[in-house]
Amino acid sequence: MNNDFIGVxxxxxxxxxxxxxxxxxxxxxxxxxxxLTPVLGEATAENMLKHYxxxxxxxxxxxxxxxxxxxxxxxxxMLAVWLGSAGASRVAEEIARxxxxxxx
Amino acid sequence: MTSQSVRIxxxxxxxxxxxxxxxxxxxSDSQKALEVNNYLFAATVLVQIVVLSQAFAARNVFSRVDPxxxxxxxxxxxxxxxxxxxxxxxxxxxxxxxxxxxxxxxSPLMFFYVVAxxxxxxxxxxxxxxxxxxxxxxxxxxxxxFELLGRDYVYMAIxxxxxxxxxxxxxxxxxxxxxxxxxxxxTYRLVAVFVxxxxxxxxxxxxxxxxxxxxxxxARVWNTVVVxxxxxxxxxxxxxxxxxxxxxxxxxxxxxxxxVFAGCWLLAAIYQREVLxxxxxxxxLPRFSNRDE
Numbered sequence: 001m002n003n004d005f006i007g008v009x010x011x012x013x014x015x016x017x018x019x020x021x022x023x024x025x026x027x028x029x030x031x032x033x034x035x036l037t038p039v040l041g042e043a044t045a046e047n048m049l050k051h052y053x054x055x056x057x058x059x060x061x062x063x064x065x066x067x068x069x070x071x072x073x074x075x076x077x078m079l080a081v082w083l084g085s086a087g088a089s090r091v092a093e094e095i096a097r098x099x100x101x102x103x104x
Numbered sequence: 105m106t107s108q109s110v111r112i113x114x115x116x117x118x119x120x121x122x123x124x125x126x127x128x129x130x131x132s133d134s135q136k137a138l139e140v141n142n143y144l145f146a147a148t149v150l151v152q153i154v155v156l157s158q159a160f161a162a163r164n165v166f167s168r169v170d171p172x173x174x175x176x177x178x179x180x181x182x183x184x185x186x187x188x189x190x191x192x193x194x195x196x197x198x199x200x201x202x203x204x205x206x207x208x209x210x211s212p213l214m215f216f217y218v219v220a221x222x223x224x225x226x227x228x229x230x231x232x233x234x235x236x237x238x239x240x241x242x243x244x245x246x247x248x249x250f251e252l253l254g255r256d257y258v259y260m261a262i263x264x265x266x267x268x269x270x271x272x273x274x275x276x277x278x279x280x281x282x283x284x285x286x287x288x289x290x291t292y293r294l295v296a297v298f299v300x301x302x303x304x305x306x307x308x309x310x311x312x313x314x315x316x317x318x319x320x321x322x323a324r325v326w327n328t329v330v331v332x333x334x335x336x337x338x339x340x341x342x343x344x345x346x347x348x349x350x351x352x353x354x355x356x357x358x359x360x361x362x363x364v365f366a367g368c369w370l371l372a373a374i375y376q377r378e379v380l381x382x383x384x385x386x387x388x389l390p391r392f393s394n395r396d397e
Contacts (some may be wrong), residue, residue: 041317083172085170
């Protein structure tokens with residue numbers, strides 16, 4: 001059974017929203033990794049995300065759209081090490097915009 | 105200039121050059137093969153000029169406050185110093201400057217030009233060492249887990265066997281070279297092999313950190329630099345071990361490895377410039393516009 005459609009009446013709406021939210025959170029984590037991996041590599045992208053989530057007290061598997069700007073700003077110095085300040089700023093800006101339907 | 109436009113011709117050259125040497129030796133004599141070797145040397149110098157322009161572009165990716173700026177400044181300095189001394193070697197190879205057969209009776213200026221200035225290669229190598237040290241420090245400064253493994257120290261120990269082997273075969277060191285060997289060249293080559301072992305050891309560390317990234321375009325830059333550093337060290341080993349057995353072969357092998365060295369540096373500099381655009385392209389997101397094209 002598809003979990004998205006559990007409970008059609010009564011409790012259905014809140015649970016449906018909860019499932020949607022959960023999916024979005026997982027999607028956000030994956031999207032960030034998908035975005036950083038081609039540059040930083042799989043391990044560094046994952047470690048960096050864990051490192052900054054821990055520093056900002058954000059559960060790594062519960063990154064929300066609203067966390068992205070803060071996460072992006074805190075990641076900037078480390079990104080600058082490899083990408084240069086200009087590159088890091090650009091990547092940070094794009095990370096901050098990831099939750100808003102991608103980069104335009 | 106893109107990595108794609110360089111990679112394919114470079115890989116093709118890795119097969120074409122040994123084939124050209126083999127054919128020349130088979131259909132002609134070793135003198136002709138050494139002439140081919142000189143052309144390869146000239147081509148290597150030209151590639152290094154292009155590498156320098158690409159290294160400047162890679163350096164421009166970083167602002168003065170970025171650690172990468174210092175690393176690429178050191179790389180640019182290494183390439184400039186190396187090119188200067190390659191110019192000296194070109195004047196000797198193509199007989200623009202003709203030193204006397206016995207350097208003991210040469211003028212002080214000629215002696216300085218032929219014997220002392222070759223140590224400028226060592227200075228350039230030390231700049232490369234400094235660039236590798238700043239790279240290692242950069243990795244460490246991130247606070248992420250980049251660590252050497254036990255086997256890396258074993259690899260380093262093996263690499264330090266190269267200068268030991270070279271020292272054992274030191275009587276070979278003066279036998280071959282792109283220009284007529286003199287009695288002072290063995291000392292220089294021994295020094296160069298020691299610096300080469302230092303470069304290769306640092307390359308092991310950088311390679312480990314790049315491996316621990318598990319892919320990505322930054323790891324690709326440093327993996328390519330590691331290959332360049334390793335073949336540079338290997339070129340001296342080839343010269344030391346092959347000179348006595350087959351002098352023209354030793355010279356060709358040395359020059360071939362230096363060609364690989366120049367090609368890898370060219371790719372590394374281009375890869376550094378391409379680090380960001382590649383992100384957008386592979387993630388399906390719009391491309392970054394950081395290219396200076």
